[in-house]
Amino acid sequence: MDPTTDNAGSSDRARSSLESLRTEISKAVVGQDPAVTGLVVALLCRGHVLLEGVPGVAKTLLVRALAASLELDTKRVQFTPDLMPSDVTGSLVYDARTTEFSFQPGPVFTNLLLADEINRTPPKTQSSLLEAMEERQVTVDGTPRPLPEPFLVAATQNPVEYEGTYPLPEAQLDRFLLKLTVPLPGRDDEIAVLRRHAEGFNPRDLRAAGVRPVATAADLDAARAAVAKTAVSPEITAYVVDICRATRESPSLTLGVSPRGATALLSTARAWAWLTGRDYVIPDDVKALALPTLRHRVQLRPEAEMEGVTADSVVTAILNHVPVPR
Numbered sequence: 001m002d003p004t005t006d007n008a009g010s011s012d013r014a015r016s017s018l019e020s021l022r023t024e025i026s027k028a029v030v031g032q033d034p035a036v037t038g039l040v041v042a043l044l045c046r047g048h049v050l051l052e053g054v055p056g057v058a059k060t061l062l063v064r065a066l067a068a069s070l071e072l073d074t075k076r077v078q079f080t081p082d083l084m085p086s087d088v089t090g091s092l093v094y095d096a097r098t099t100e101f102s103f104q105p106g107p108v109f110t111n112l113l114l115a116d117e118i119n120r121t122p123p124k125t126q127s128s129l130l131e132a133m134e135e136r137q138v139t140v141d142g143t144p145r146p147l148p149e150p151f152l153v154a155a156t157q158n159p160v161e162y163e164g165t166y167p168l169p170e171a172q173l174d175r176f177l178l179k180l181t182v183p184l185p186g187r188d189d190e191i192a193v194l195r196r197h198a199e200g201f202n203p204r205d206l207r208a209a210g211v212r213p214v215a216t217a218a219d220l221d222a223a224r225a226a227v228a229k230t231a232v233s234p235e236i237t238a239y240v241v242d243i244c245r246a247t248r249e250s251p252s253l254t255l256g257v258s259p260r261g262a263t264a265l266l267s268t269a270r271a272w273a274w275l276t277g278r279d280y281v282i283p284d285d286v287k288a289l290a291l292p293t294l295r296h297r298v299q300l301r302p303e304a305e306m307e308g309v310t311a312d313s314v315v316t317a318i319l320n321h322v323p324v325p326r
Contacts, residue, residue, distance in 0.1 A: 010222045010226075011222065011223070011225075011226035011274075013219070013222070014219045014220075014222035014223035014226060015223065015226070015274070015275065015277070017214060017215040017216075017219040017223075018040055018043075018044075018215055018219065018220075018223055018275065019275070020214045020215065021036070021040055021066065021069045021070070021214060021215055022036050022037070022040075023214075024065070024068075024069040024211050024212065024214050025062070025065040025066060025069055025211070027065075027206075027209050027210050027211050028061060028064075028065040028068075028201075028203065028206055028209050028211055029058050029061055029062050029065055030058075030185060030189045030192045030193050030196070031185045031186060031189030031192070032057075032058065032062060032182060032185075034180070035051065035062055035180045035181075035182050036062070036066075037272075037275075038178050038180040038292050039062070039063070039066050039154065039180075040275065041178065041268050041271045041272060041275070041289065042152060042154075042177050042178055043150065043152060043220060044220075044223055044224055044227050044271040044274070044275070045177055045227070045264075045267045045268055045271050046150065046152075046224070047152070047176070047177025047178065047264070047267070047268075048133050048152055048153040048154070048155070048175060048176050048177055048178075049152070049153070049154045049155070049176060049177065049178050049179075049180060050118075050155050050156075050157065050168075050173070050176040050178070050179045050180070050296065051063070051154060051155065051156045051157075051180050051182055052156075052157050052158075052159050052179060052180070052181050052182065053156075053158070053159070053181060053182030053183065053184075054158060054159065054184065055158055057182045057183065057184060057185070058182070058203075059156040059182050060076075060114065060116055060156060061203050062182070063112070063114045063154040063156075064076075064114070064206060065206060065211055066112070066154075067112045067114075068206045068207070068211040068212075068213070069211060069212070069213060069214055069215065070111075070112070070213060070214075070215050070216075070220075071213040071215070071216045071217065072111035072112055072150070072217065073110045073111045073112070073148065074110055074111060074112040074113070074114065075107040075108075075110040075112075075113055075114070076107075076113075076114040076116060077107050077113065077114070077115055077116065078116045078117065079115060079116060079117050079118050079119075079120050079121035079125070080117075080120055080121060081120060081121060081122060083121045083125050084125060085124060085125050085127075085128035086106065087106065087125075088106050088107065088108050088125065088128050088129065089106045089108050089128050089132070089138045089140060090103060090104050090105040090106035090108070090109065090138065090140060091103075091104055091106070091140065092104070092140060092141055101141075103140060103143075103145065105145075106138075108129070108132050108138060108147065109138075109145075109147060109148065110148065110151075111148050111149075111150055111151060111152070111217075112152050112154065113151075113152070113153045113154070114154055114155075114156075115129065115153055115154070115155035115156070116155075116156050117156060117157060117158065118155040118156065118157055118168065119157040119158075119165045119166055119167060119168060120165055120166070121166065122166055123166055123169065126166065126168065126169075126172060127172070129153060129172075129175075130171075130172060130175060132147060132151075132153070133153055133175045133176075134175055136149075136151055150217065150220055153176075155176070170255065170299065173296045173297070174258065174260060174261070174296075174297055176296060177264055177267075177268065177293065178268065178289075178292040178293055179292060179295050179296035180292050223274070226274055226279075227270055227271050227274045229279065230270040230271075230273050230274050230278075230279055230280060230281060231279060231280040231281065232266065232270060232280075232281050233280070233281070233325075235325035236266075236269075236281050236282070236283065236286065236325065237266065238325070239283060239286060239322070239324065239325050240262055240265050240266050240269070240286055241262055242322050242323075243257075243262075243265070243286070243290065243294075243318060243319065243322050244256070244257040244258075244259075244261055244262040244265065244294075246318045246321065246322055247294065247297075247298050247314070247315070247318060250298075250314055250318065251301075251304075252300060252301055252304040252309050252314050253298050253299060253300060253301065253304075253314060254299045254300070254301050255297075255298055255299035256298060257294050257297045257298060258297065261293070261294060261297040264293050264297075265286065265289060265290060265293045265294060266281075268289040268292075268293050269281050269285040269286045269288075269289050270285075271289075272285045272288055272289050273285045283324045283325060287319055290315055290319055291312055291315055291316070294311075294315050295311040295312055295315060296311070298311050298314065298315070300314070
């Protein structure tokens, strides 16, 4: 068999499996296709996701449905003001029988960690995730312990609650590959949600809703290998750099996108190109992922914020201004 043909077939099967995730998740979540796509892109890029939306728009349900659609281990941590770093990473426990300390792994030792309301816990506990997210390991008592592969943190936060919250610092925000906004549903979608509940849908029992695993870790590995082979022309690379450099020169921003942000945008654009069936990146791929990849990596000037300017509006204006390669 021709290896090239075999690789193409493996890539197509992986793409089909990941596309079927959307169908499975839609059995539990109505009308949040952009957020679902963002989660799939993050899986392909080995990145982490911050989900932001008002209470009650199915942020937690979205991540739980993703976990139920994958044959991956998943754990959930409800972040609270009294949560300690060891509650997340694990700790050394004394065993009286052996008179020795043994390591008890925390919930971070999983494939998909749901960090619910991450902005409700103090900075010390928030920072306990930094090493895990960046280095994919946890160091306890000087001993590094690798995390399972794949590993993804999906964190949620509410944008309207400020009492008793601890906003994520820029250094930690930059660790998230994507910041996805989960909006209120449209009228038709909200009617569909109520109809499902009237028919007996239980968000705590996804198996009863028909959500089944449709993709495996092997599918994910094959997909990631295919994404890594997606071609990027010098013109596309320059286009990404020009967009990110423009944020550093914007009069509305005090902080622009770093080179790490530019690398993230290139990665997410490649993943989106592969998901849409191409083995090369076009400018539209960059535009499609620019907002979720860059919105949390910029910082508005106070005066611009008072005038109603948002990170999304600044990035959109830059996309409209930077010349598109032909």
